[in-house]
Amino acid sequence: MHYFKYKKGELCCEDVPIAEIAGATGTPVYVYSYKTLERHFNVFDDAFKGTPHITCYSCKANSNLAVLRIMGRLGGGTDIVSGGELHRALQAGIPPRKIVFSGVGKTEDEIRSAVKTGILMINVESGDELAVIRKVAGKLKTRVPLSVRVNPQIDAKTHPYITTGLKKNKFGVLWDDAHTLYNQMGEDPYLDPVGISSHIGSQILELGPFVEAVRSLKSMALQLRAEGIPLRCMDIGGGLGITYRDELPPEPKAYGKAIENELKGTDLTVILEPGRVLVGNSGILATRLLYRKNGPEKSFYIVDGAMNDLLRPALYDAYHEIIPVNEKPGKRLKADIVGPICESGDFFAKDREMADLEPGELIAILGAGAYGFSMSSNYNSRRRAAEVLVKDKEFFVIRKRETFKDLIRGESIPSFLEV
Numbered sequence: 001m002h003y004f005k006y007k008k009g010e011l012c013c014e015d016v017p018i019a020e021i022a023g024a025t026g027t028p029v030y031v032y033s034y035k036t037l038e039r040h041f042n043v044f045d046d047a048f049k050g051t052p053h054i055t056c057y058s059c060k061a062n063s064n065l066a067v068l069r070i071m072g073r074l075g076g077g078t079d080i081v082s083g084g085e086l087h088r089a090l091q092a093g094i095p096p097r098k099i100v101f102s103g104v105g106k107t108e109d110e111i112r113s114a115v116k117t118g119i120l121m122i123n124v125e126s127g128d129e130l131a132v133i134r135k136v137a138g139k140l141k142t143r144v145p146l147s148v149r150v151n152p153q154i155d156a157k158t159h160p161y162i163t164t165g166l167k168k169n170k171f172g173v174l175w176d177d178a179h180t181l182y183n184q185m186g187e188d189p190y191l192d193p194v195g196i197s198s199h200i201g202s203q204i205l206e207l208g209p210f211v212e213a214v215r216s217l218k219s220m221a222l223q224l225r226a227e228g229i230p231l232r233c234m235d236i237g238g239g240l241g242i243t244y245r246d247e248l249p250p251e252p253k254a255y256g257k258a259i260e261n262e263l264k265g266t267d268l269t270v271i272l273e274p275g276r277v278l279v280g281n282s283g284i285l286a287t288r289l290l291y292r293k294n295g296p297e298k299s300f301y302i303v304d305g306a307m308n309d310l311l312r313p314a315l316y317d318a319y320h321e322i323i324p325v326n327e328k329p330g331k332r333l334k335a336d337i338v339g340p341i342c343e344s345g346d347f348f349a350k351d352r353e354m355a356d357l358e359p360g361e362l363i364a365i366l367g368a369g370a371y372g373f374s375m376s377s378n379y380n381s382r383r384r385a386a387e388v389l390v391k392d393k394e395f396f397v398i399r400k401r402e403t404f405k406d407l408i409r410g411e412s413i414p415s416f417l418e419v
């Protein structure tokens with residue numbers, strides 16, 4: 001469900017034609033729909049109304065300040081994985097007590113900032129990390145709320161790059177090690193074990209793996225409580241999938257109900273870390289056709305967006321629906337839709353059946369709101385795209401396209417090379 005629809009043959013975001021935005025900002029440009037973001041947050045959050053919970057939007061999916069502000073206004077918190085994301089969450093006005101900090105490689109500085117900020121909890125991912133937290137907490141004489149990220153060894157049946165809950169993955173710790181970490185926390189006045197957490201992967205299309213993970217987390221939480229460790233929270237991570245092509249992910253309502261059933265009677269507050277499901281279908285990447293090219297074996301549509309703007313097809317061979325901004329019935333042809341970057345991996349689609357378009361026409365890559373701009377880079381010295389938020393009939397530039405000055409900011413030529 002999203003608000004990108006053709007109106008009189010023109011693709012619009014809510015009530016604004018994409019062509020109007022592209023004309024004002026240039027291309028490539030990310031366009032997000034406020035109404036879609038709002039709807040997705042509310043549908044997801046309402047699905048858990050039977051369970052005490054906090055929806056901590058996983059901002060790695062799309063960390064634009066305006067998007068974070070929307071999530072915060074709707075009552076959400078944030079799941080962060082770096083000092084940079086902490087900074088963004090605070091700048092966007094997210095209350096510290098709704099921020100959870102995950103990630104296998106938090107630095108001492110990042111841990112210190114999180115402790116000073118007074119966030120909801122840090123999800124500990126190793127014994128070495130706990131030692132650093134202990135040191136920081138002792139120095140700051142601050143009691144730090146913690147949870148251990150357990151690796152429940154569950155196959156989320158998704159792409160190997162976004163599976164995180166298997167024995168071979170770098171994330172979390174196995175239950176025996178988690179148990180040891182909880183016991184170590186119990187011995188330190190500054191370490192406060194408040195929760196248990198896991199995140200088994202992303203773009204998960206079945207409820208079974210979630211239920212299995214929650215069931216195993218619940219038995220661990222109950223054991224810890226029986227041993228005198230009074231956990232209050234269970235962080236079940238993110239991972240709910242979305243439709244990119246014809247996938248049928250579980251409805252948030254069914255997900256919420258399944259978790260509610262598993263946790264009935266435990267009085268644990270559930271922390272949720274959804275990313276993709278909130279923002280994925282709330283955004284598109286609009287790009288312009290530069291050239292058509294017929295090779296000996298294939299035809300190409302060369303557009304002005306590239307893998308540096310939207311990496312998912314190159315990284316995961318991910319599918320995105322691609323449509324012309326001006327509806328074009330009639331002749332269709334098969335083409336690879338590629339960008340200008342000097343890599344054969346720089347493609348948005350292979351052998352895709354598309355309308356017969358002329359150079360200069362606009363194309364929309366759908367489902368680009370999650371892991372789109374946030375994964376973008378400056379490869380080939382390309383300036384990162386502009387981002388626009390649409391609300392009803394208005395649009396707002398929420399990130400300007402980078403300038404050439406931005407591209408070289410912070411670089412310098414050492415004195416021995418000066419002319």
Ligand code: PLP
Pocket residue numbers: 058060061079102103199201202203237238239240273274275276277
């Ligand atoms: N939480 C953690 C710890 C993650 O690593 C991720 C994604 O990788 C998420 C939440 C968000 O996942 P998704 O966007 O699939 O909901």
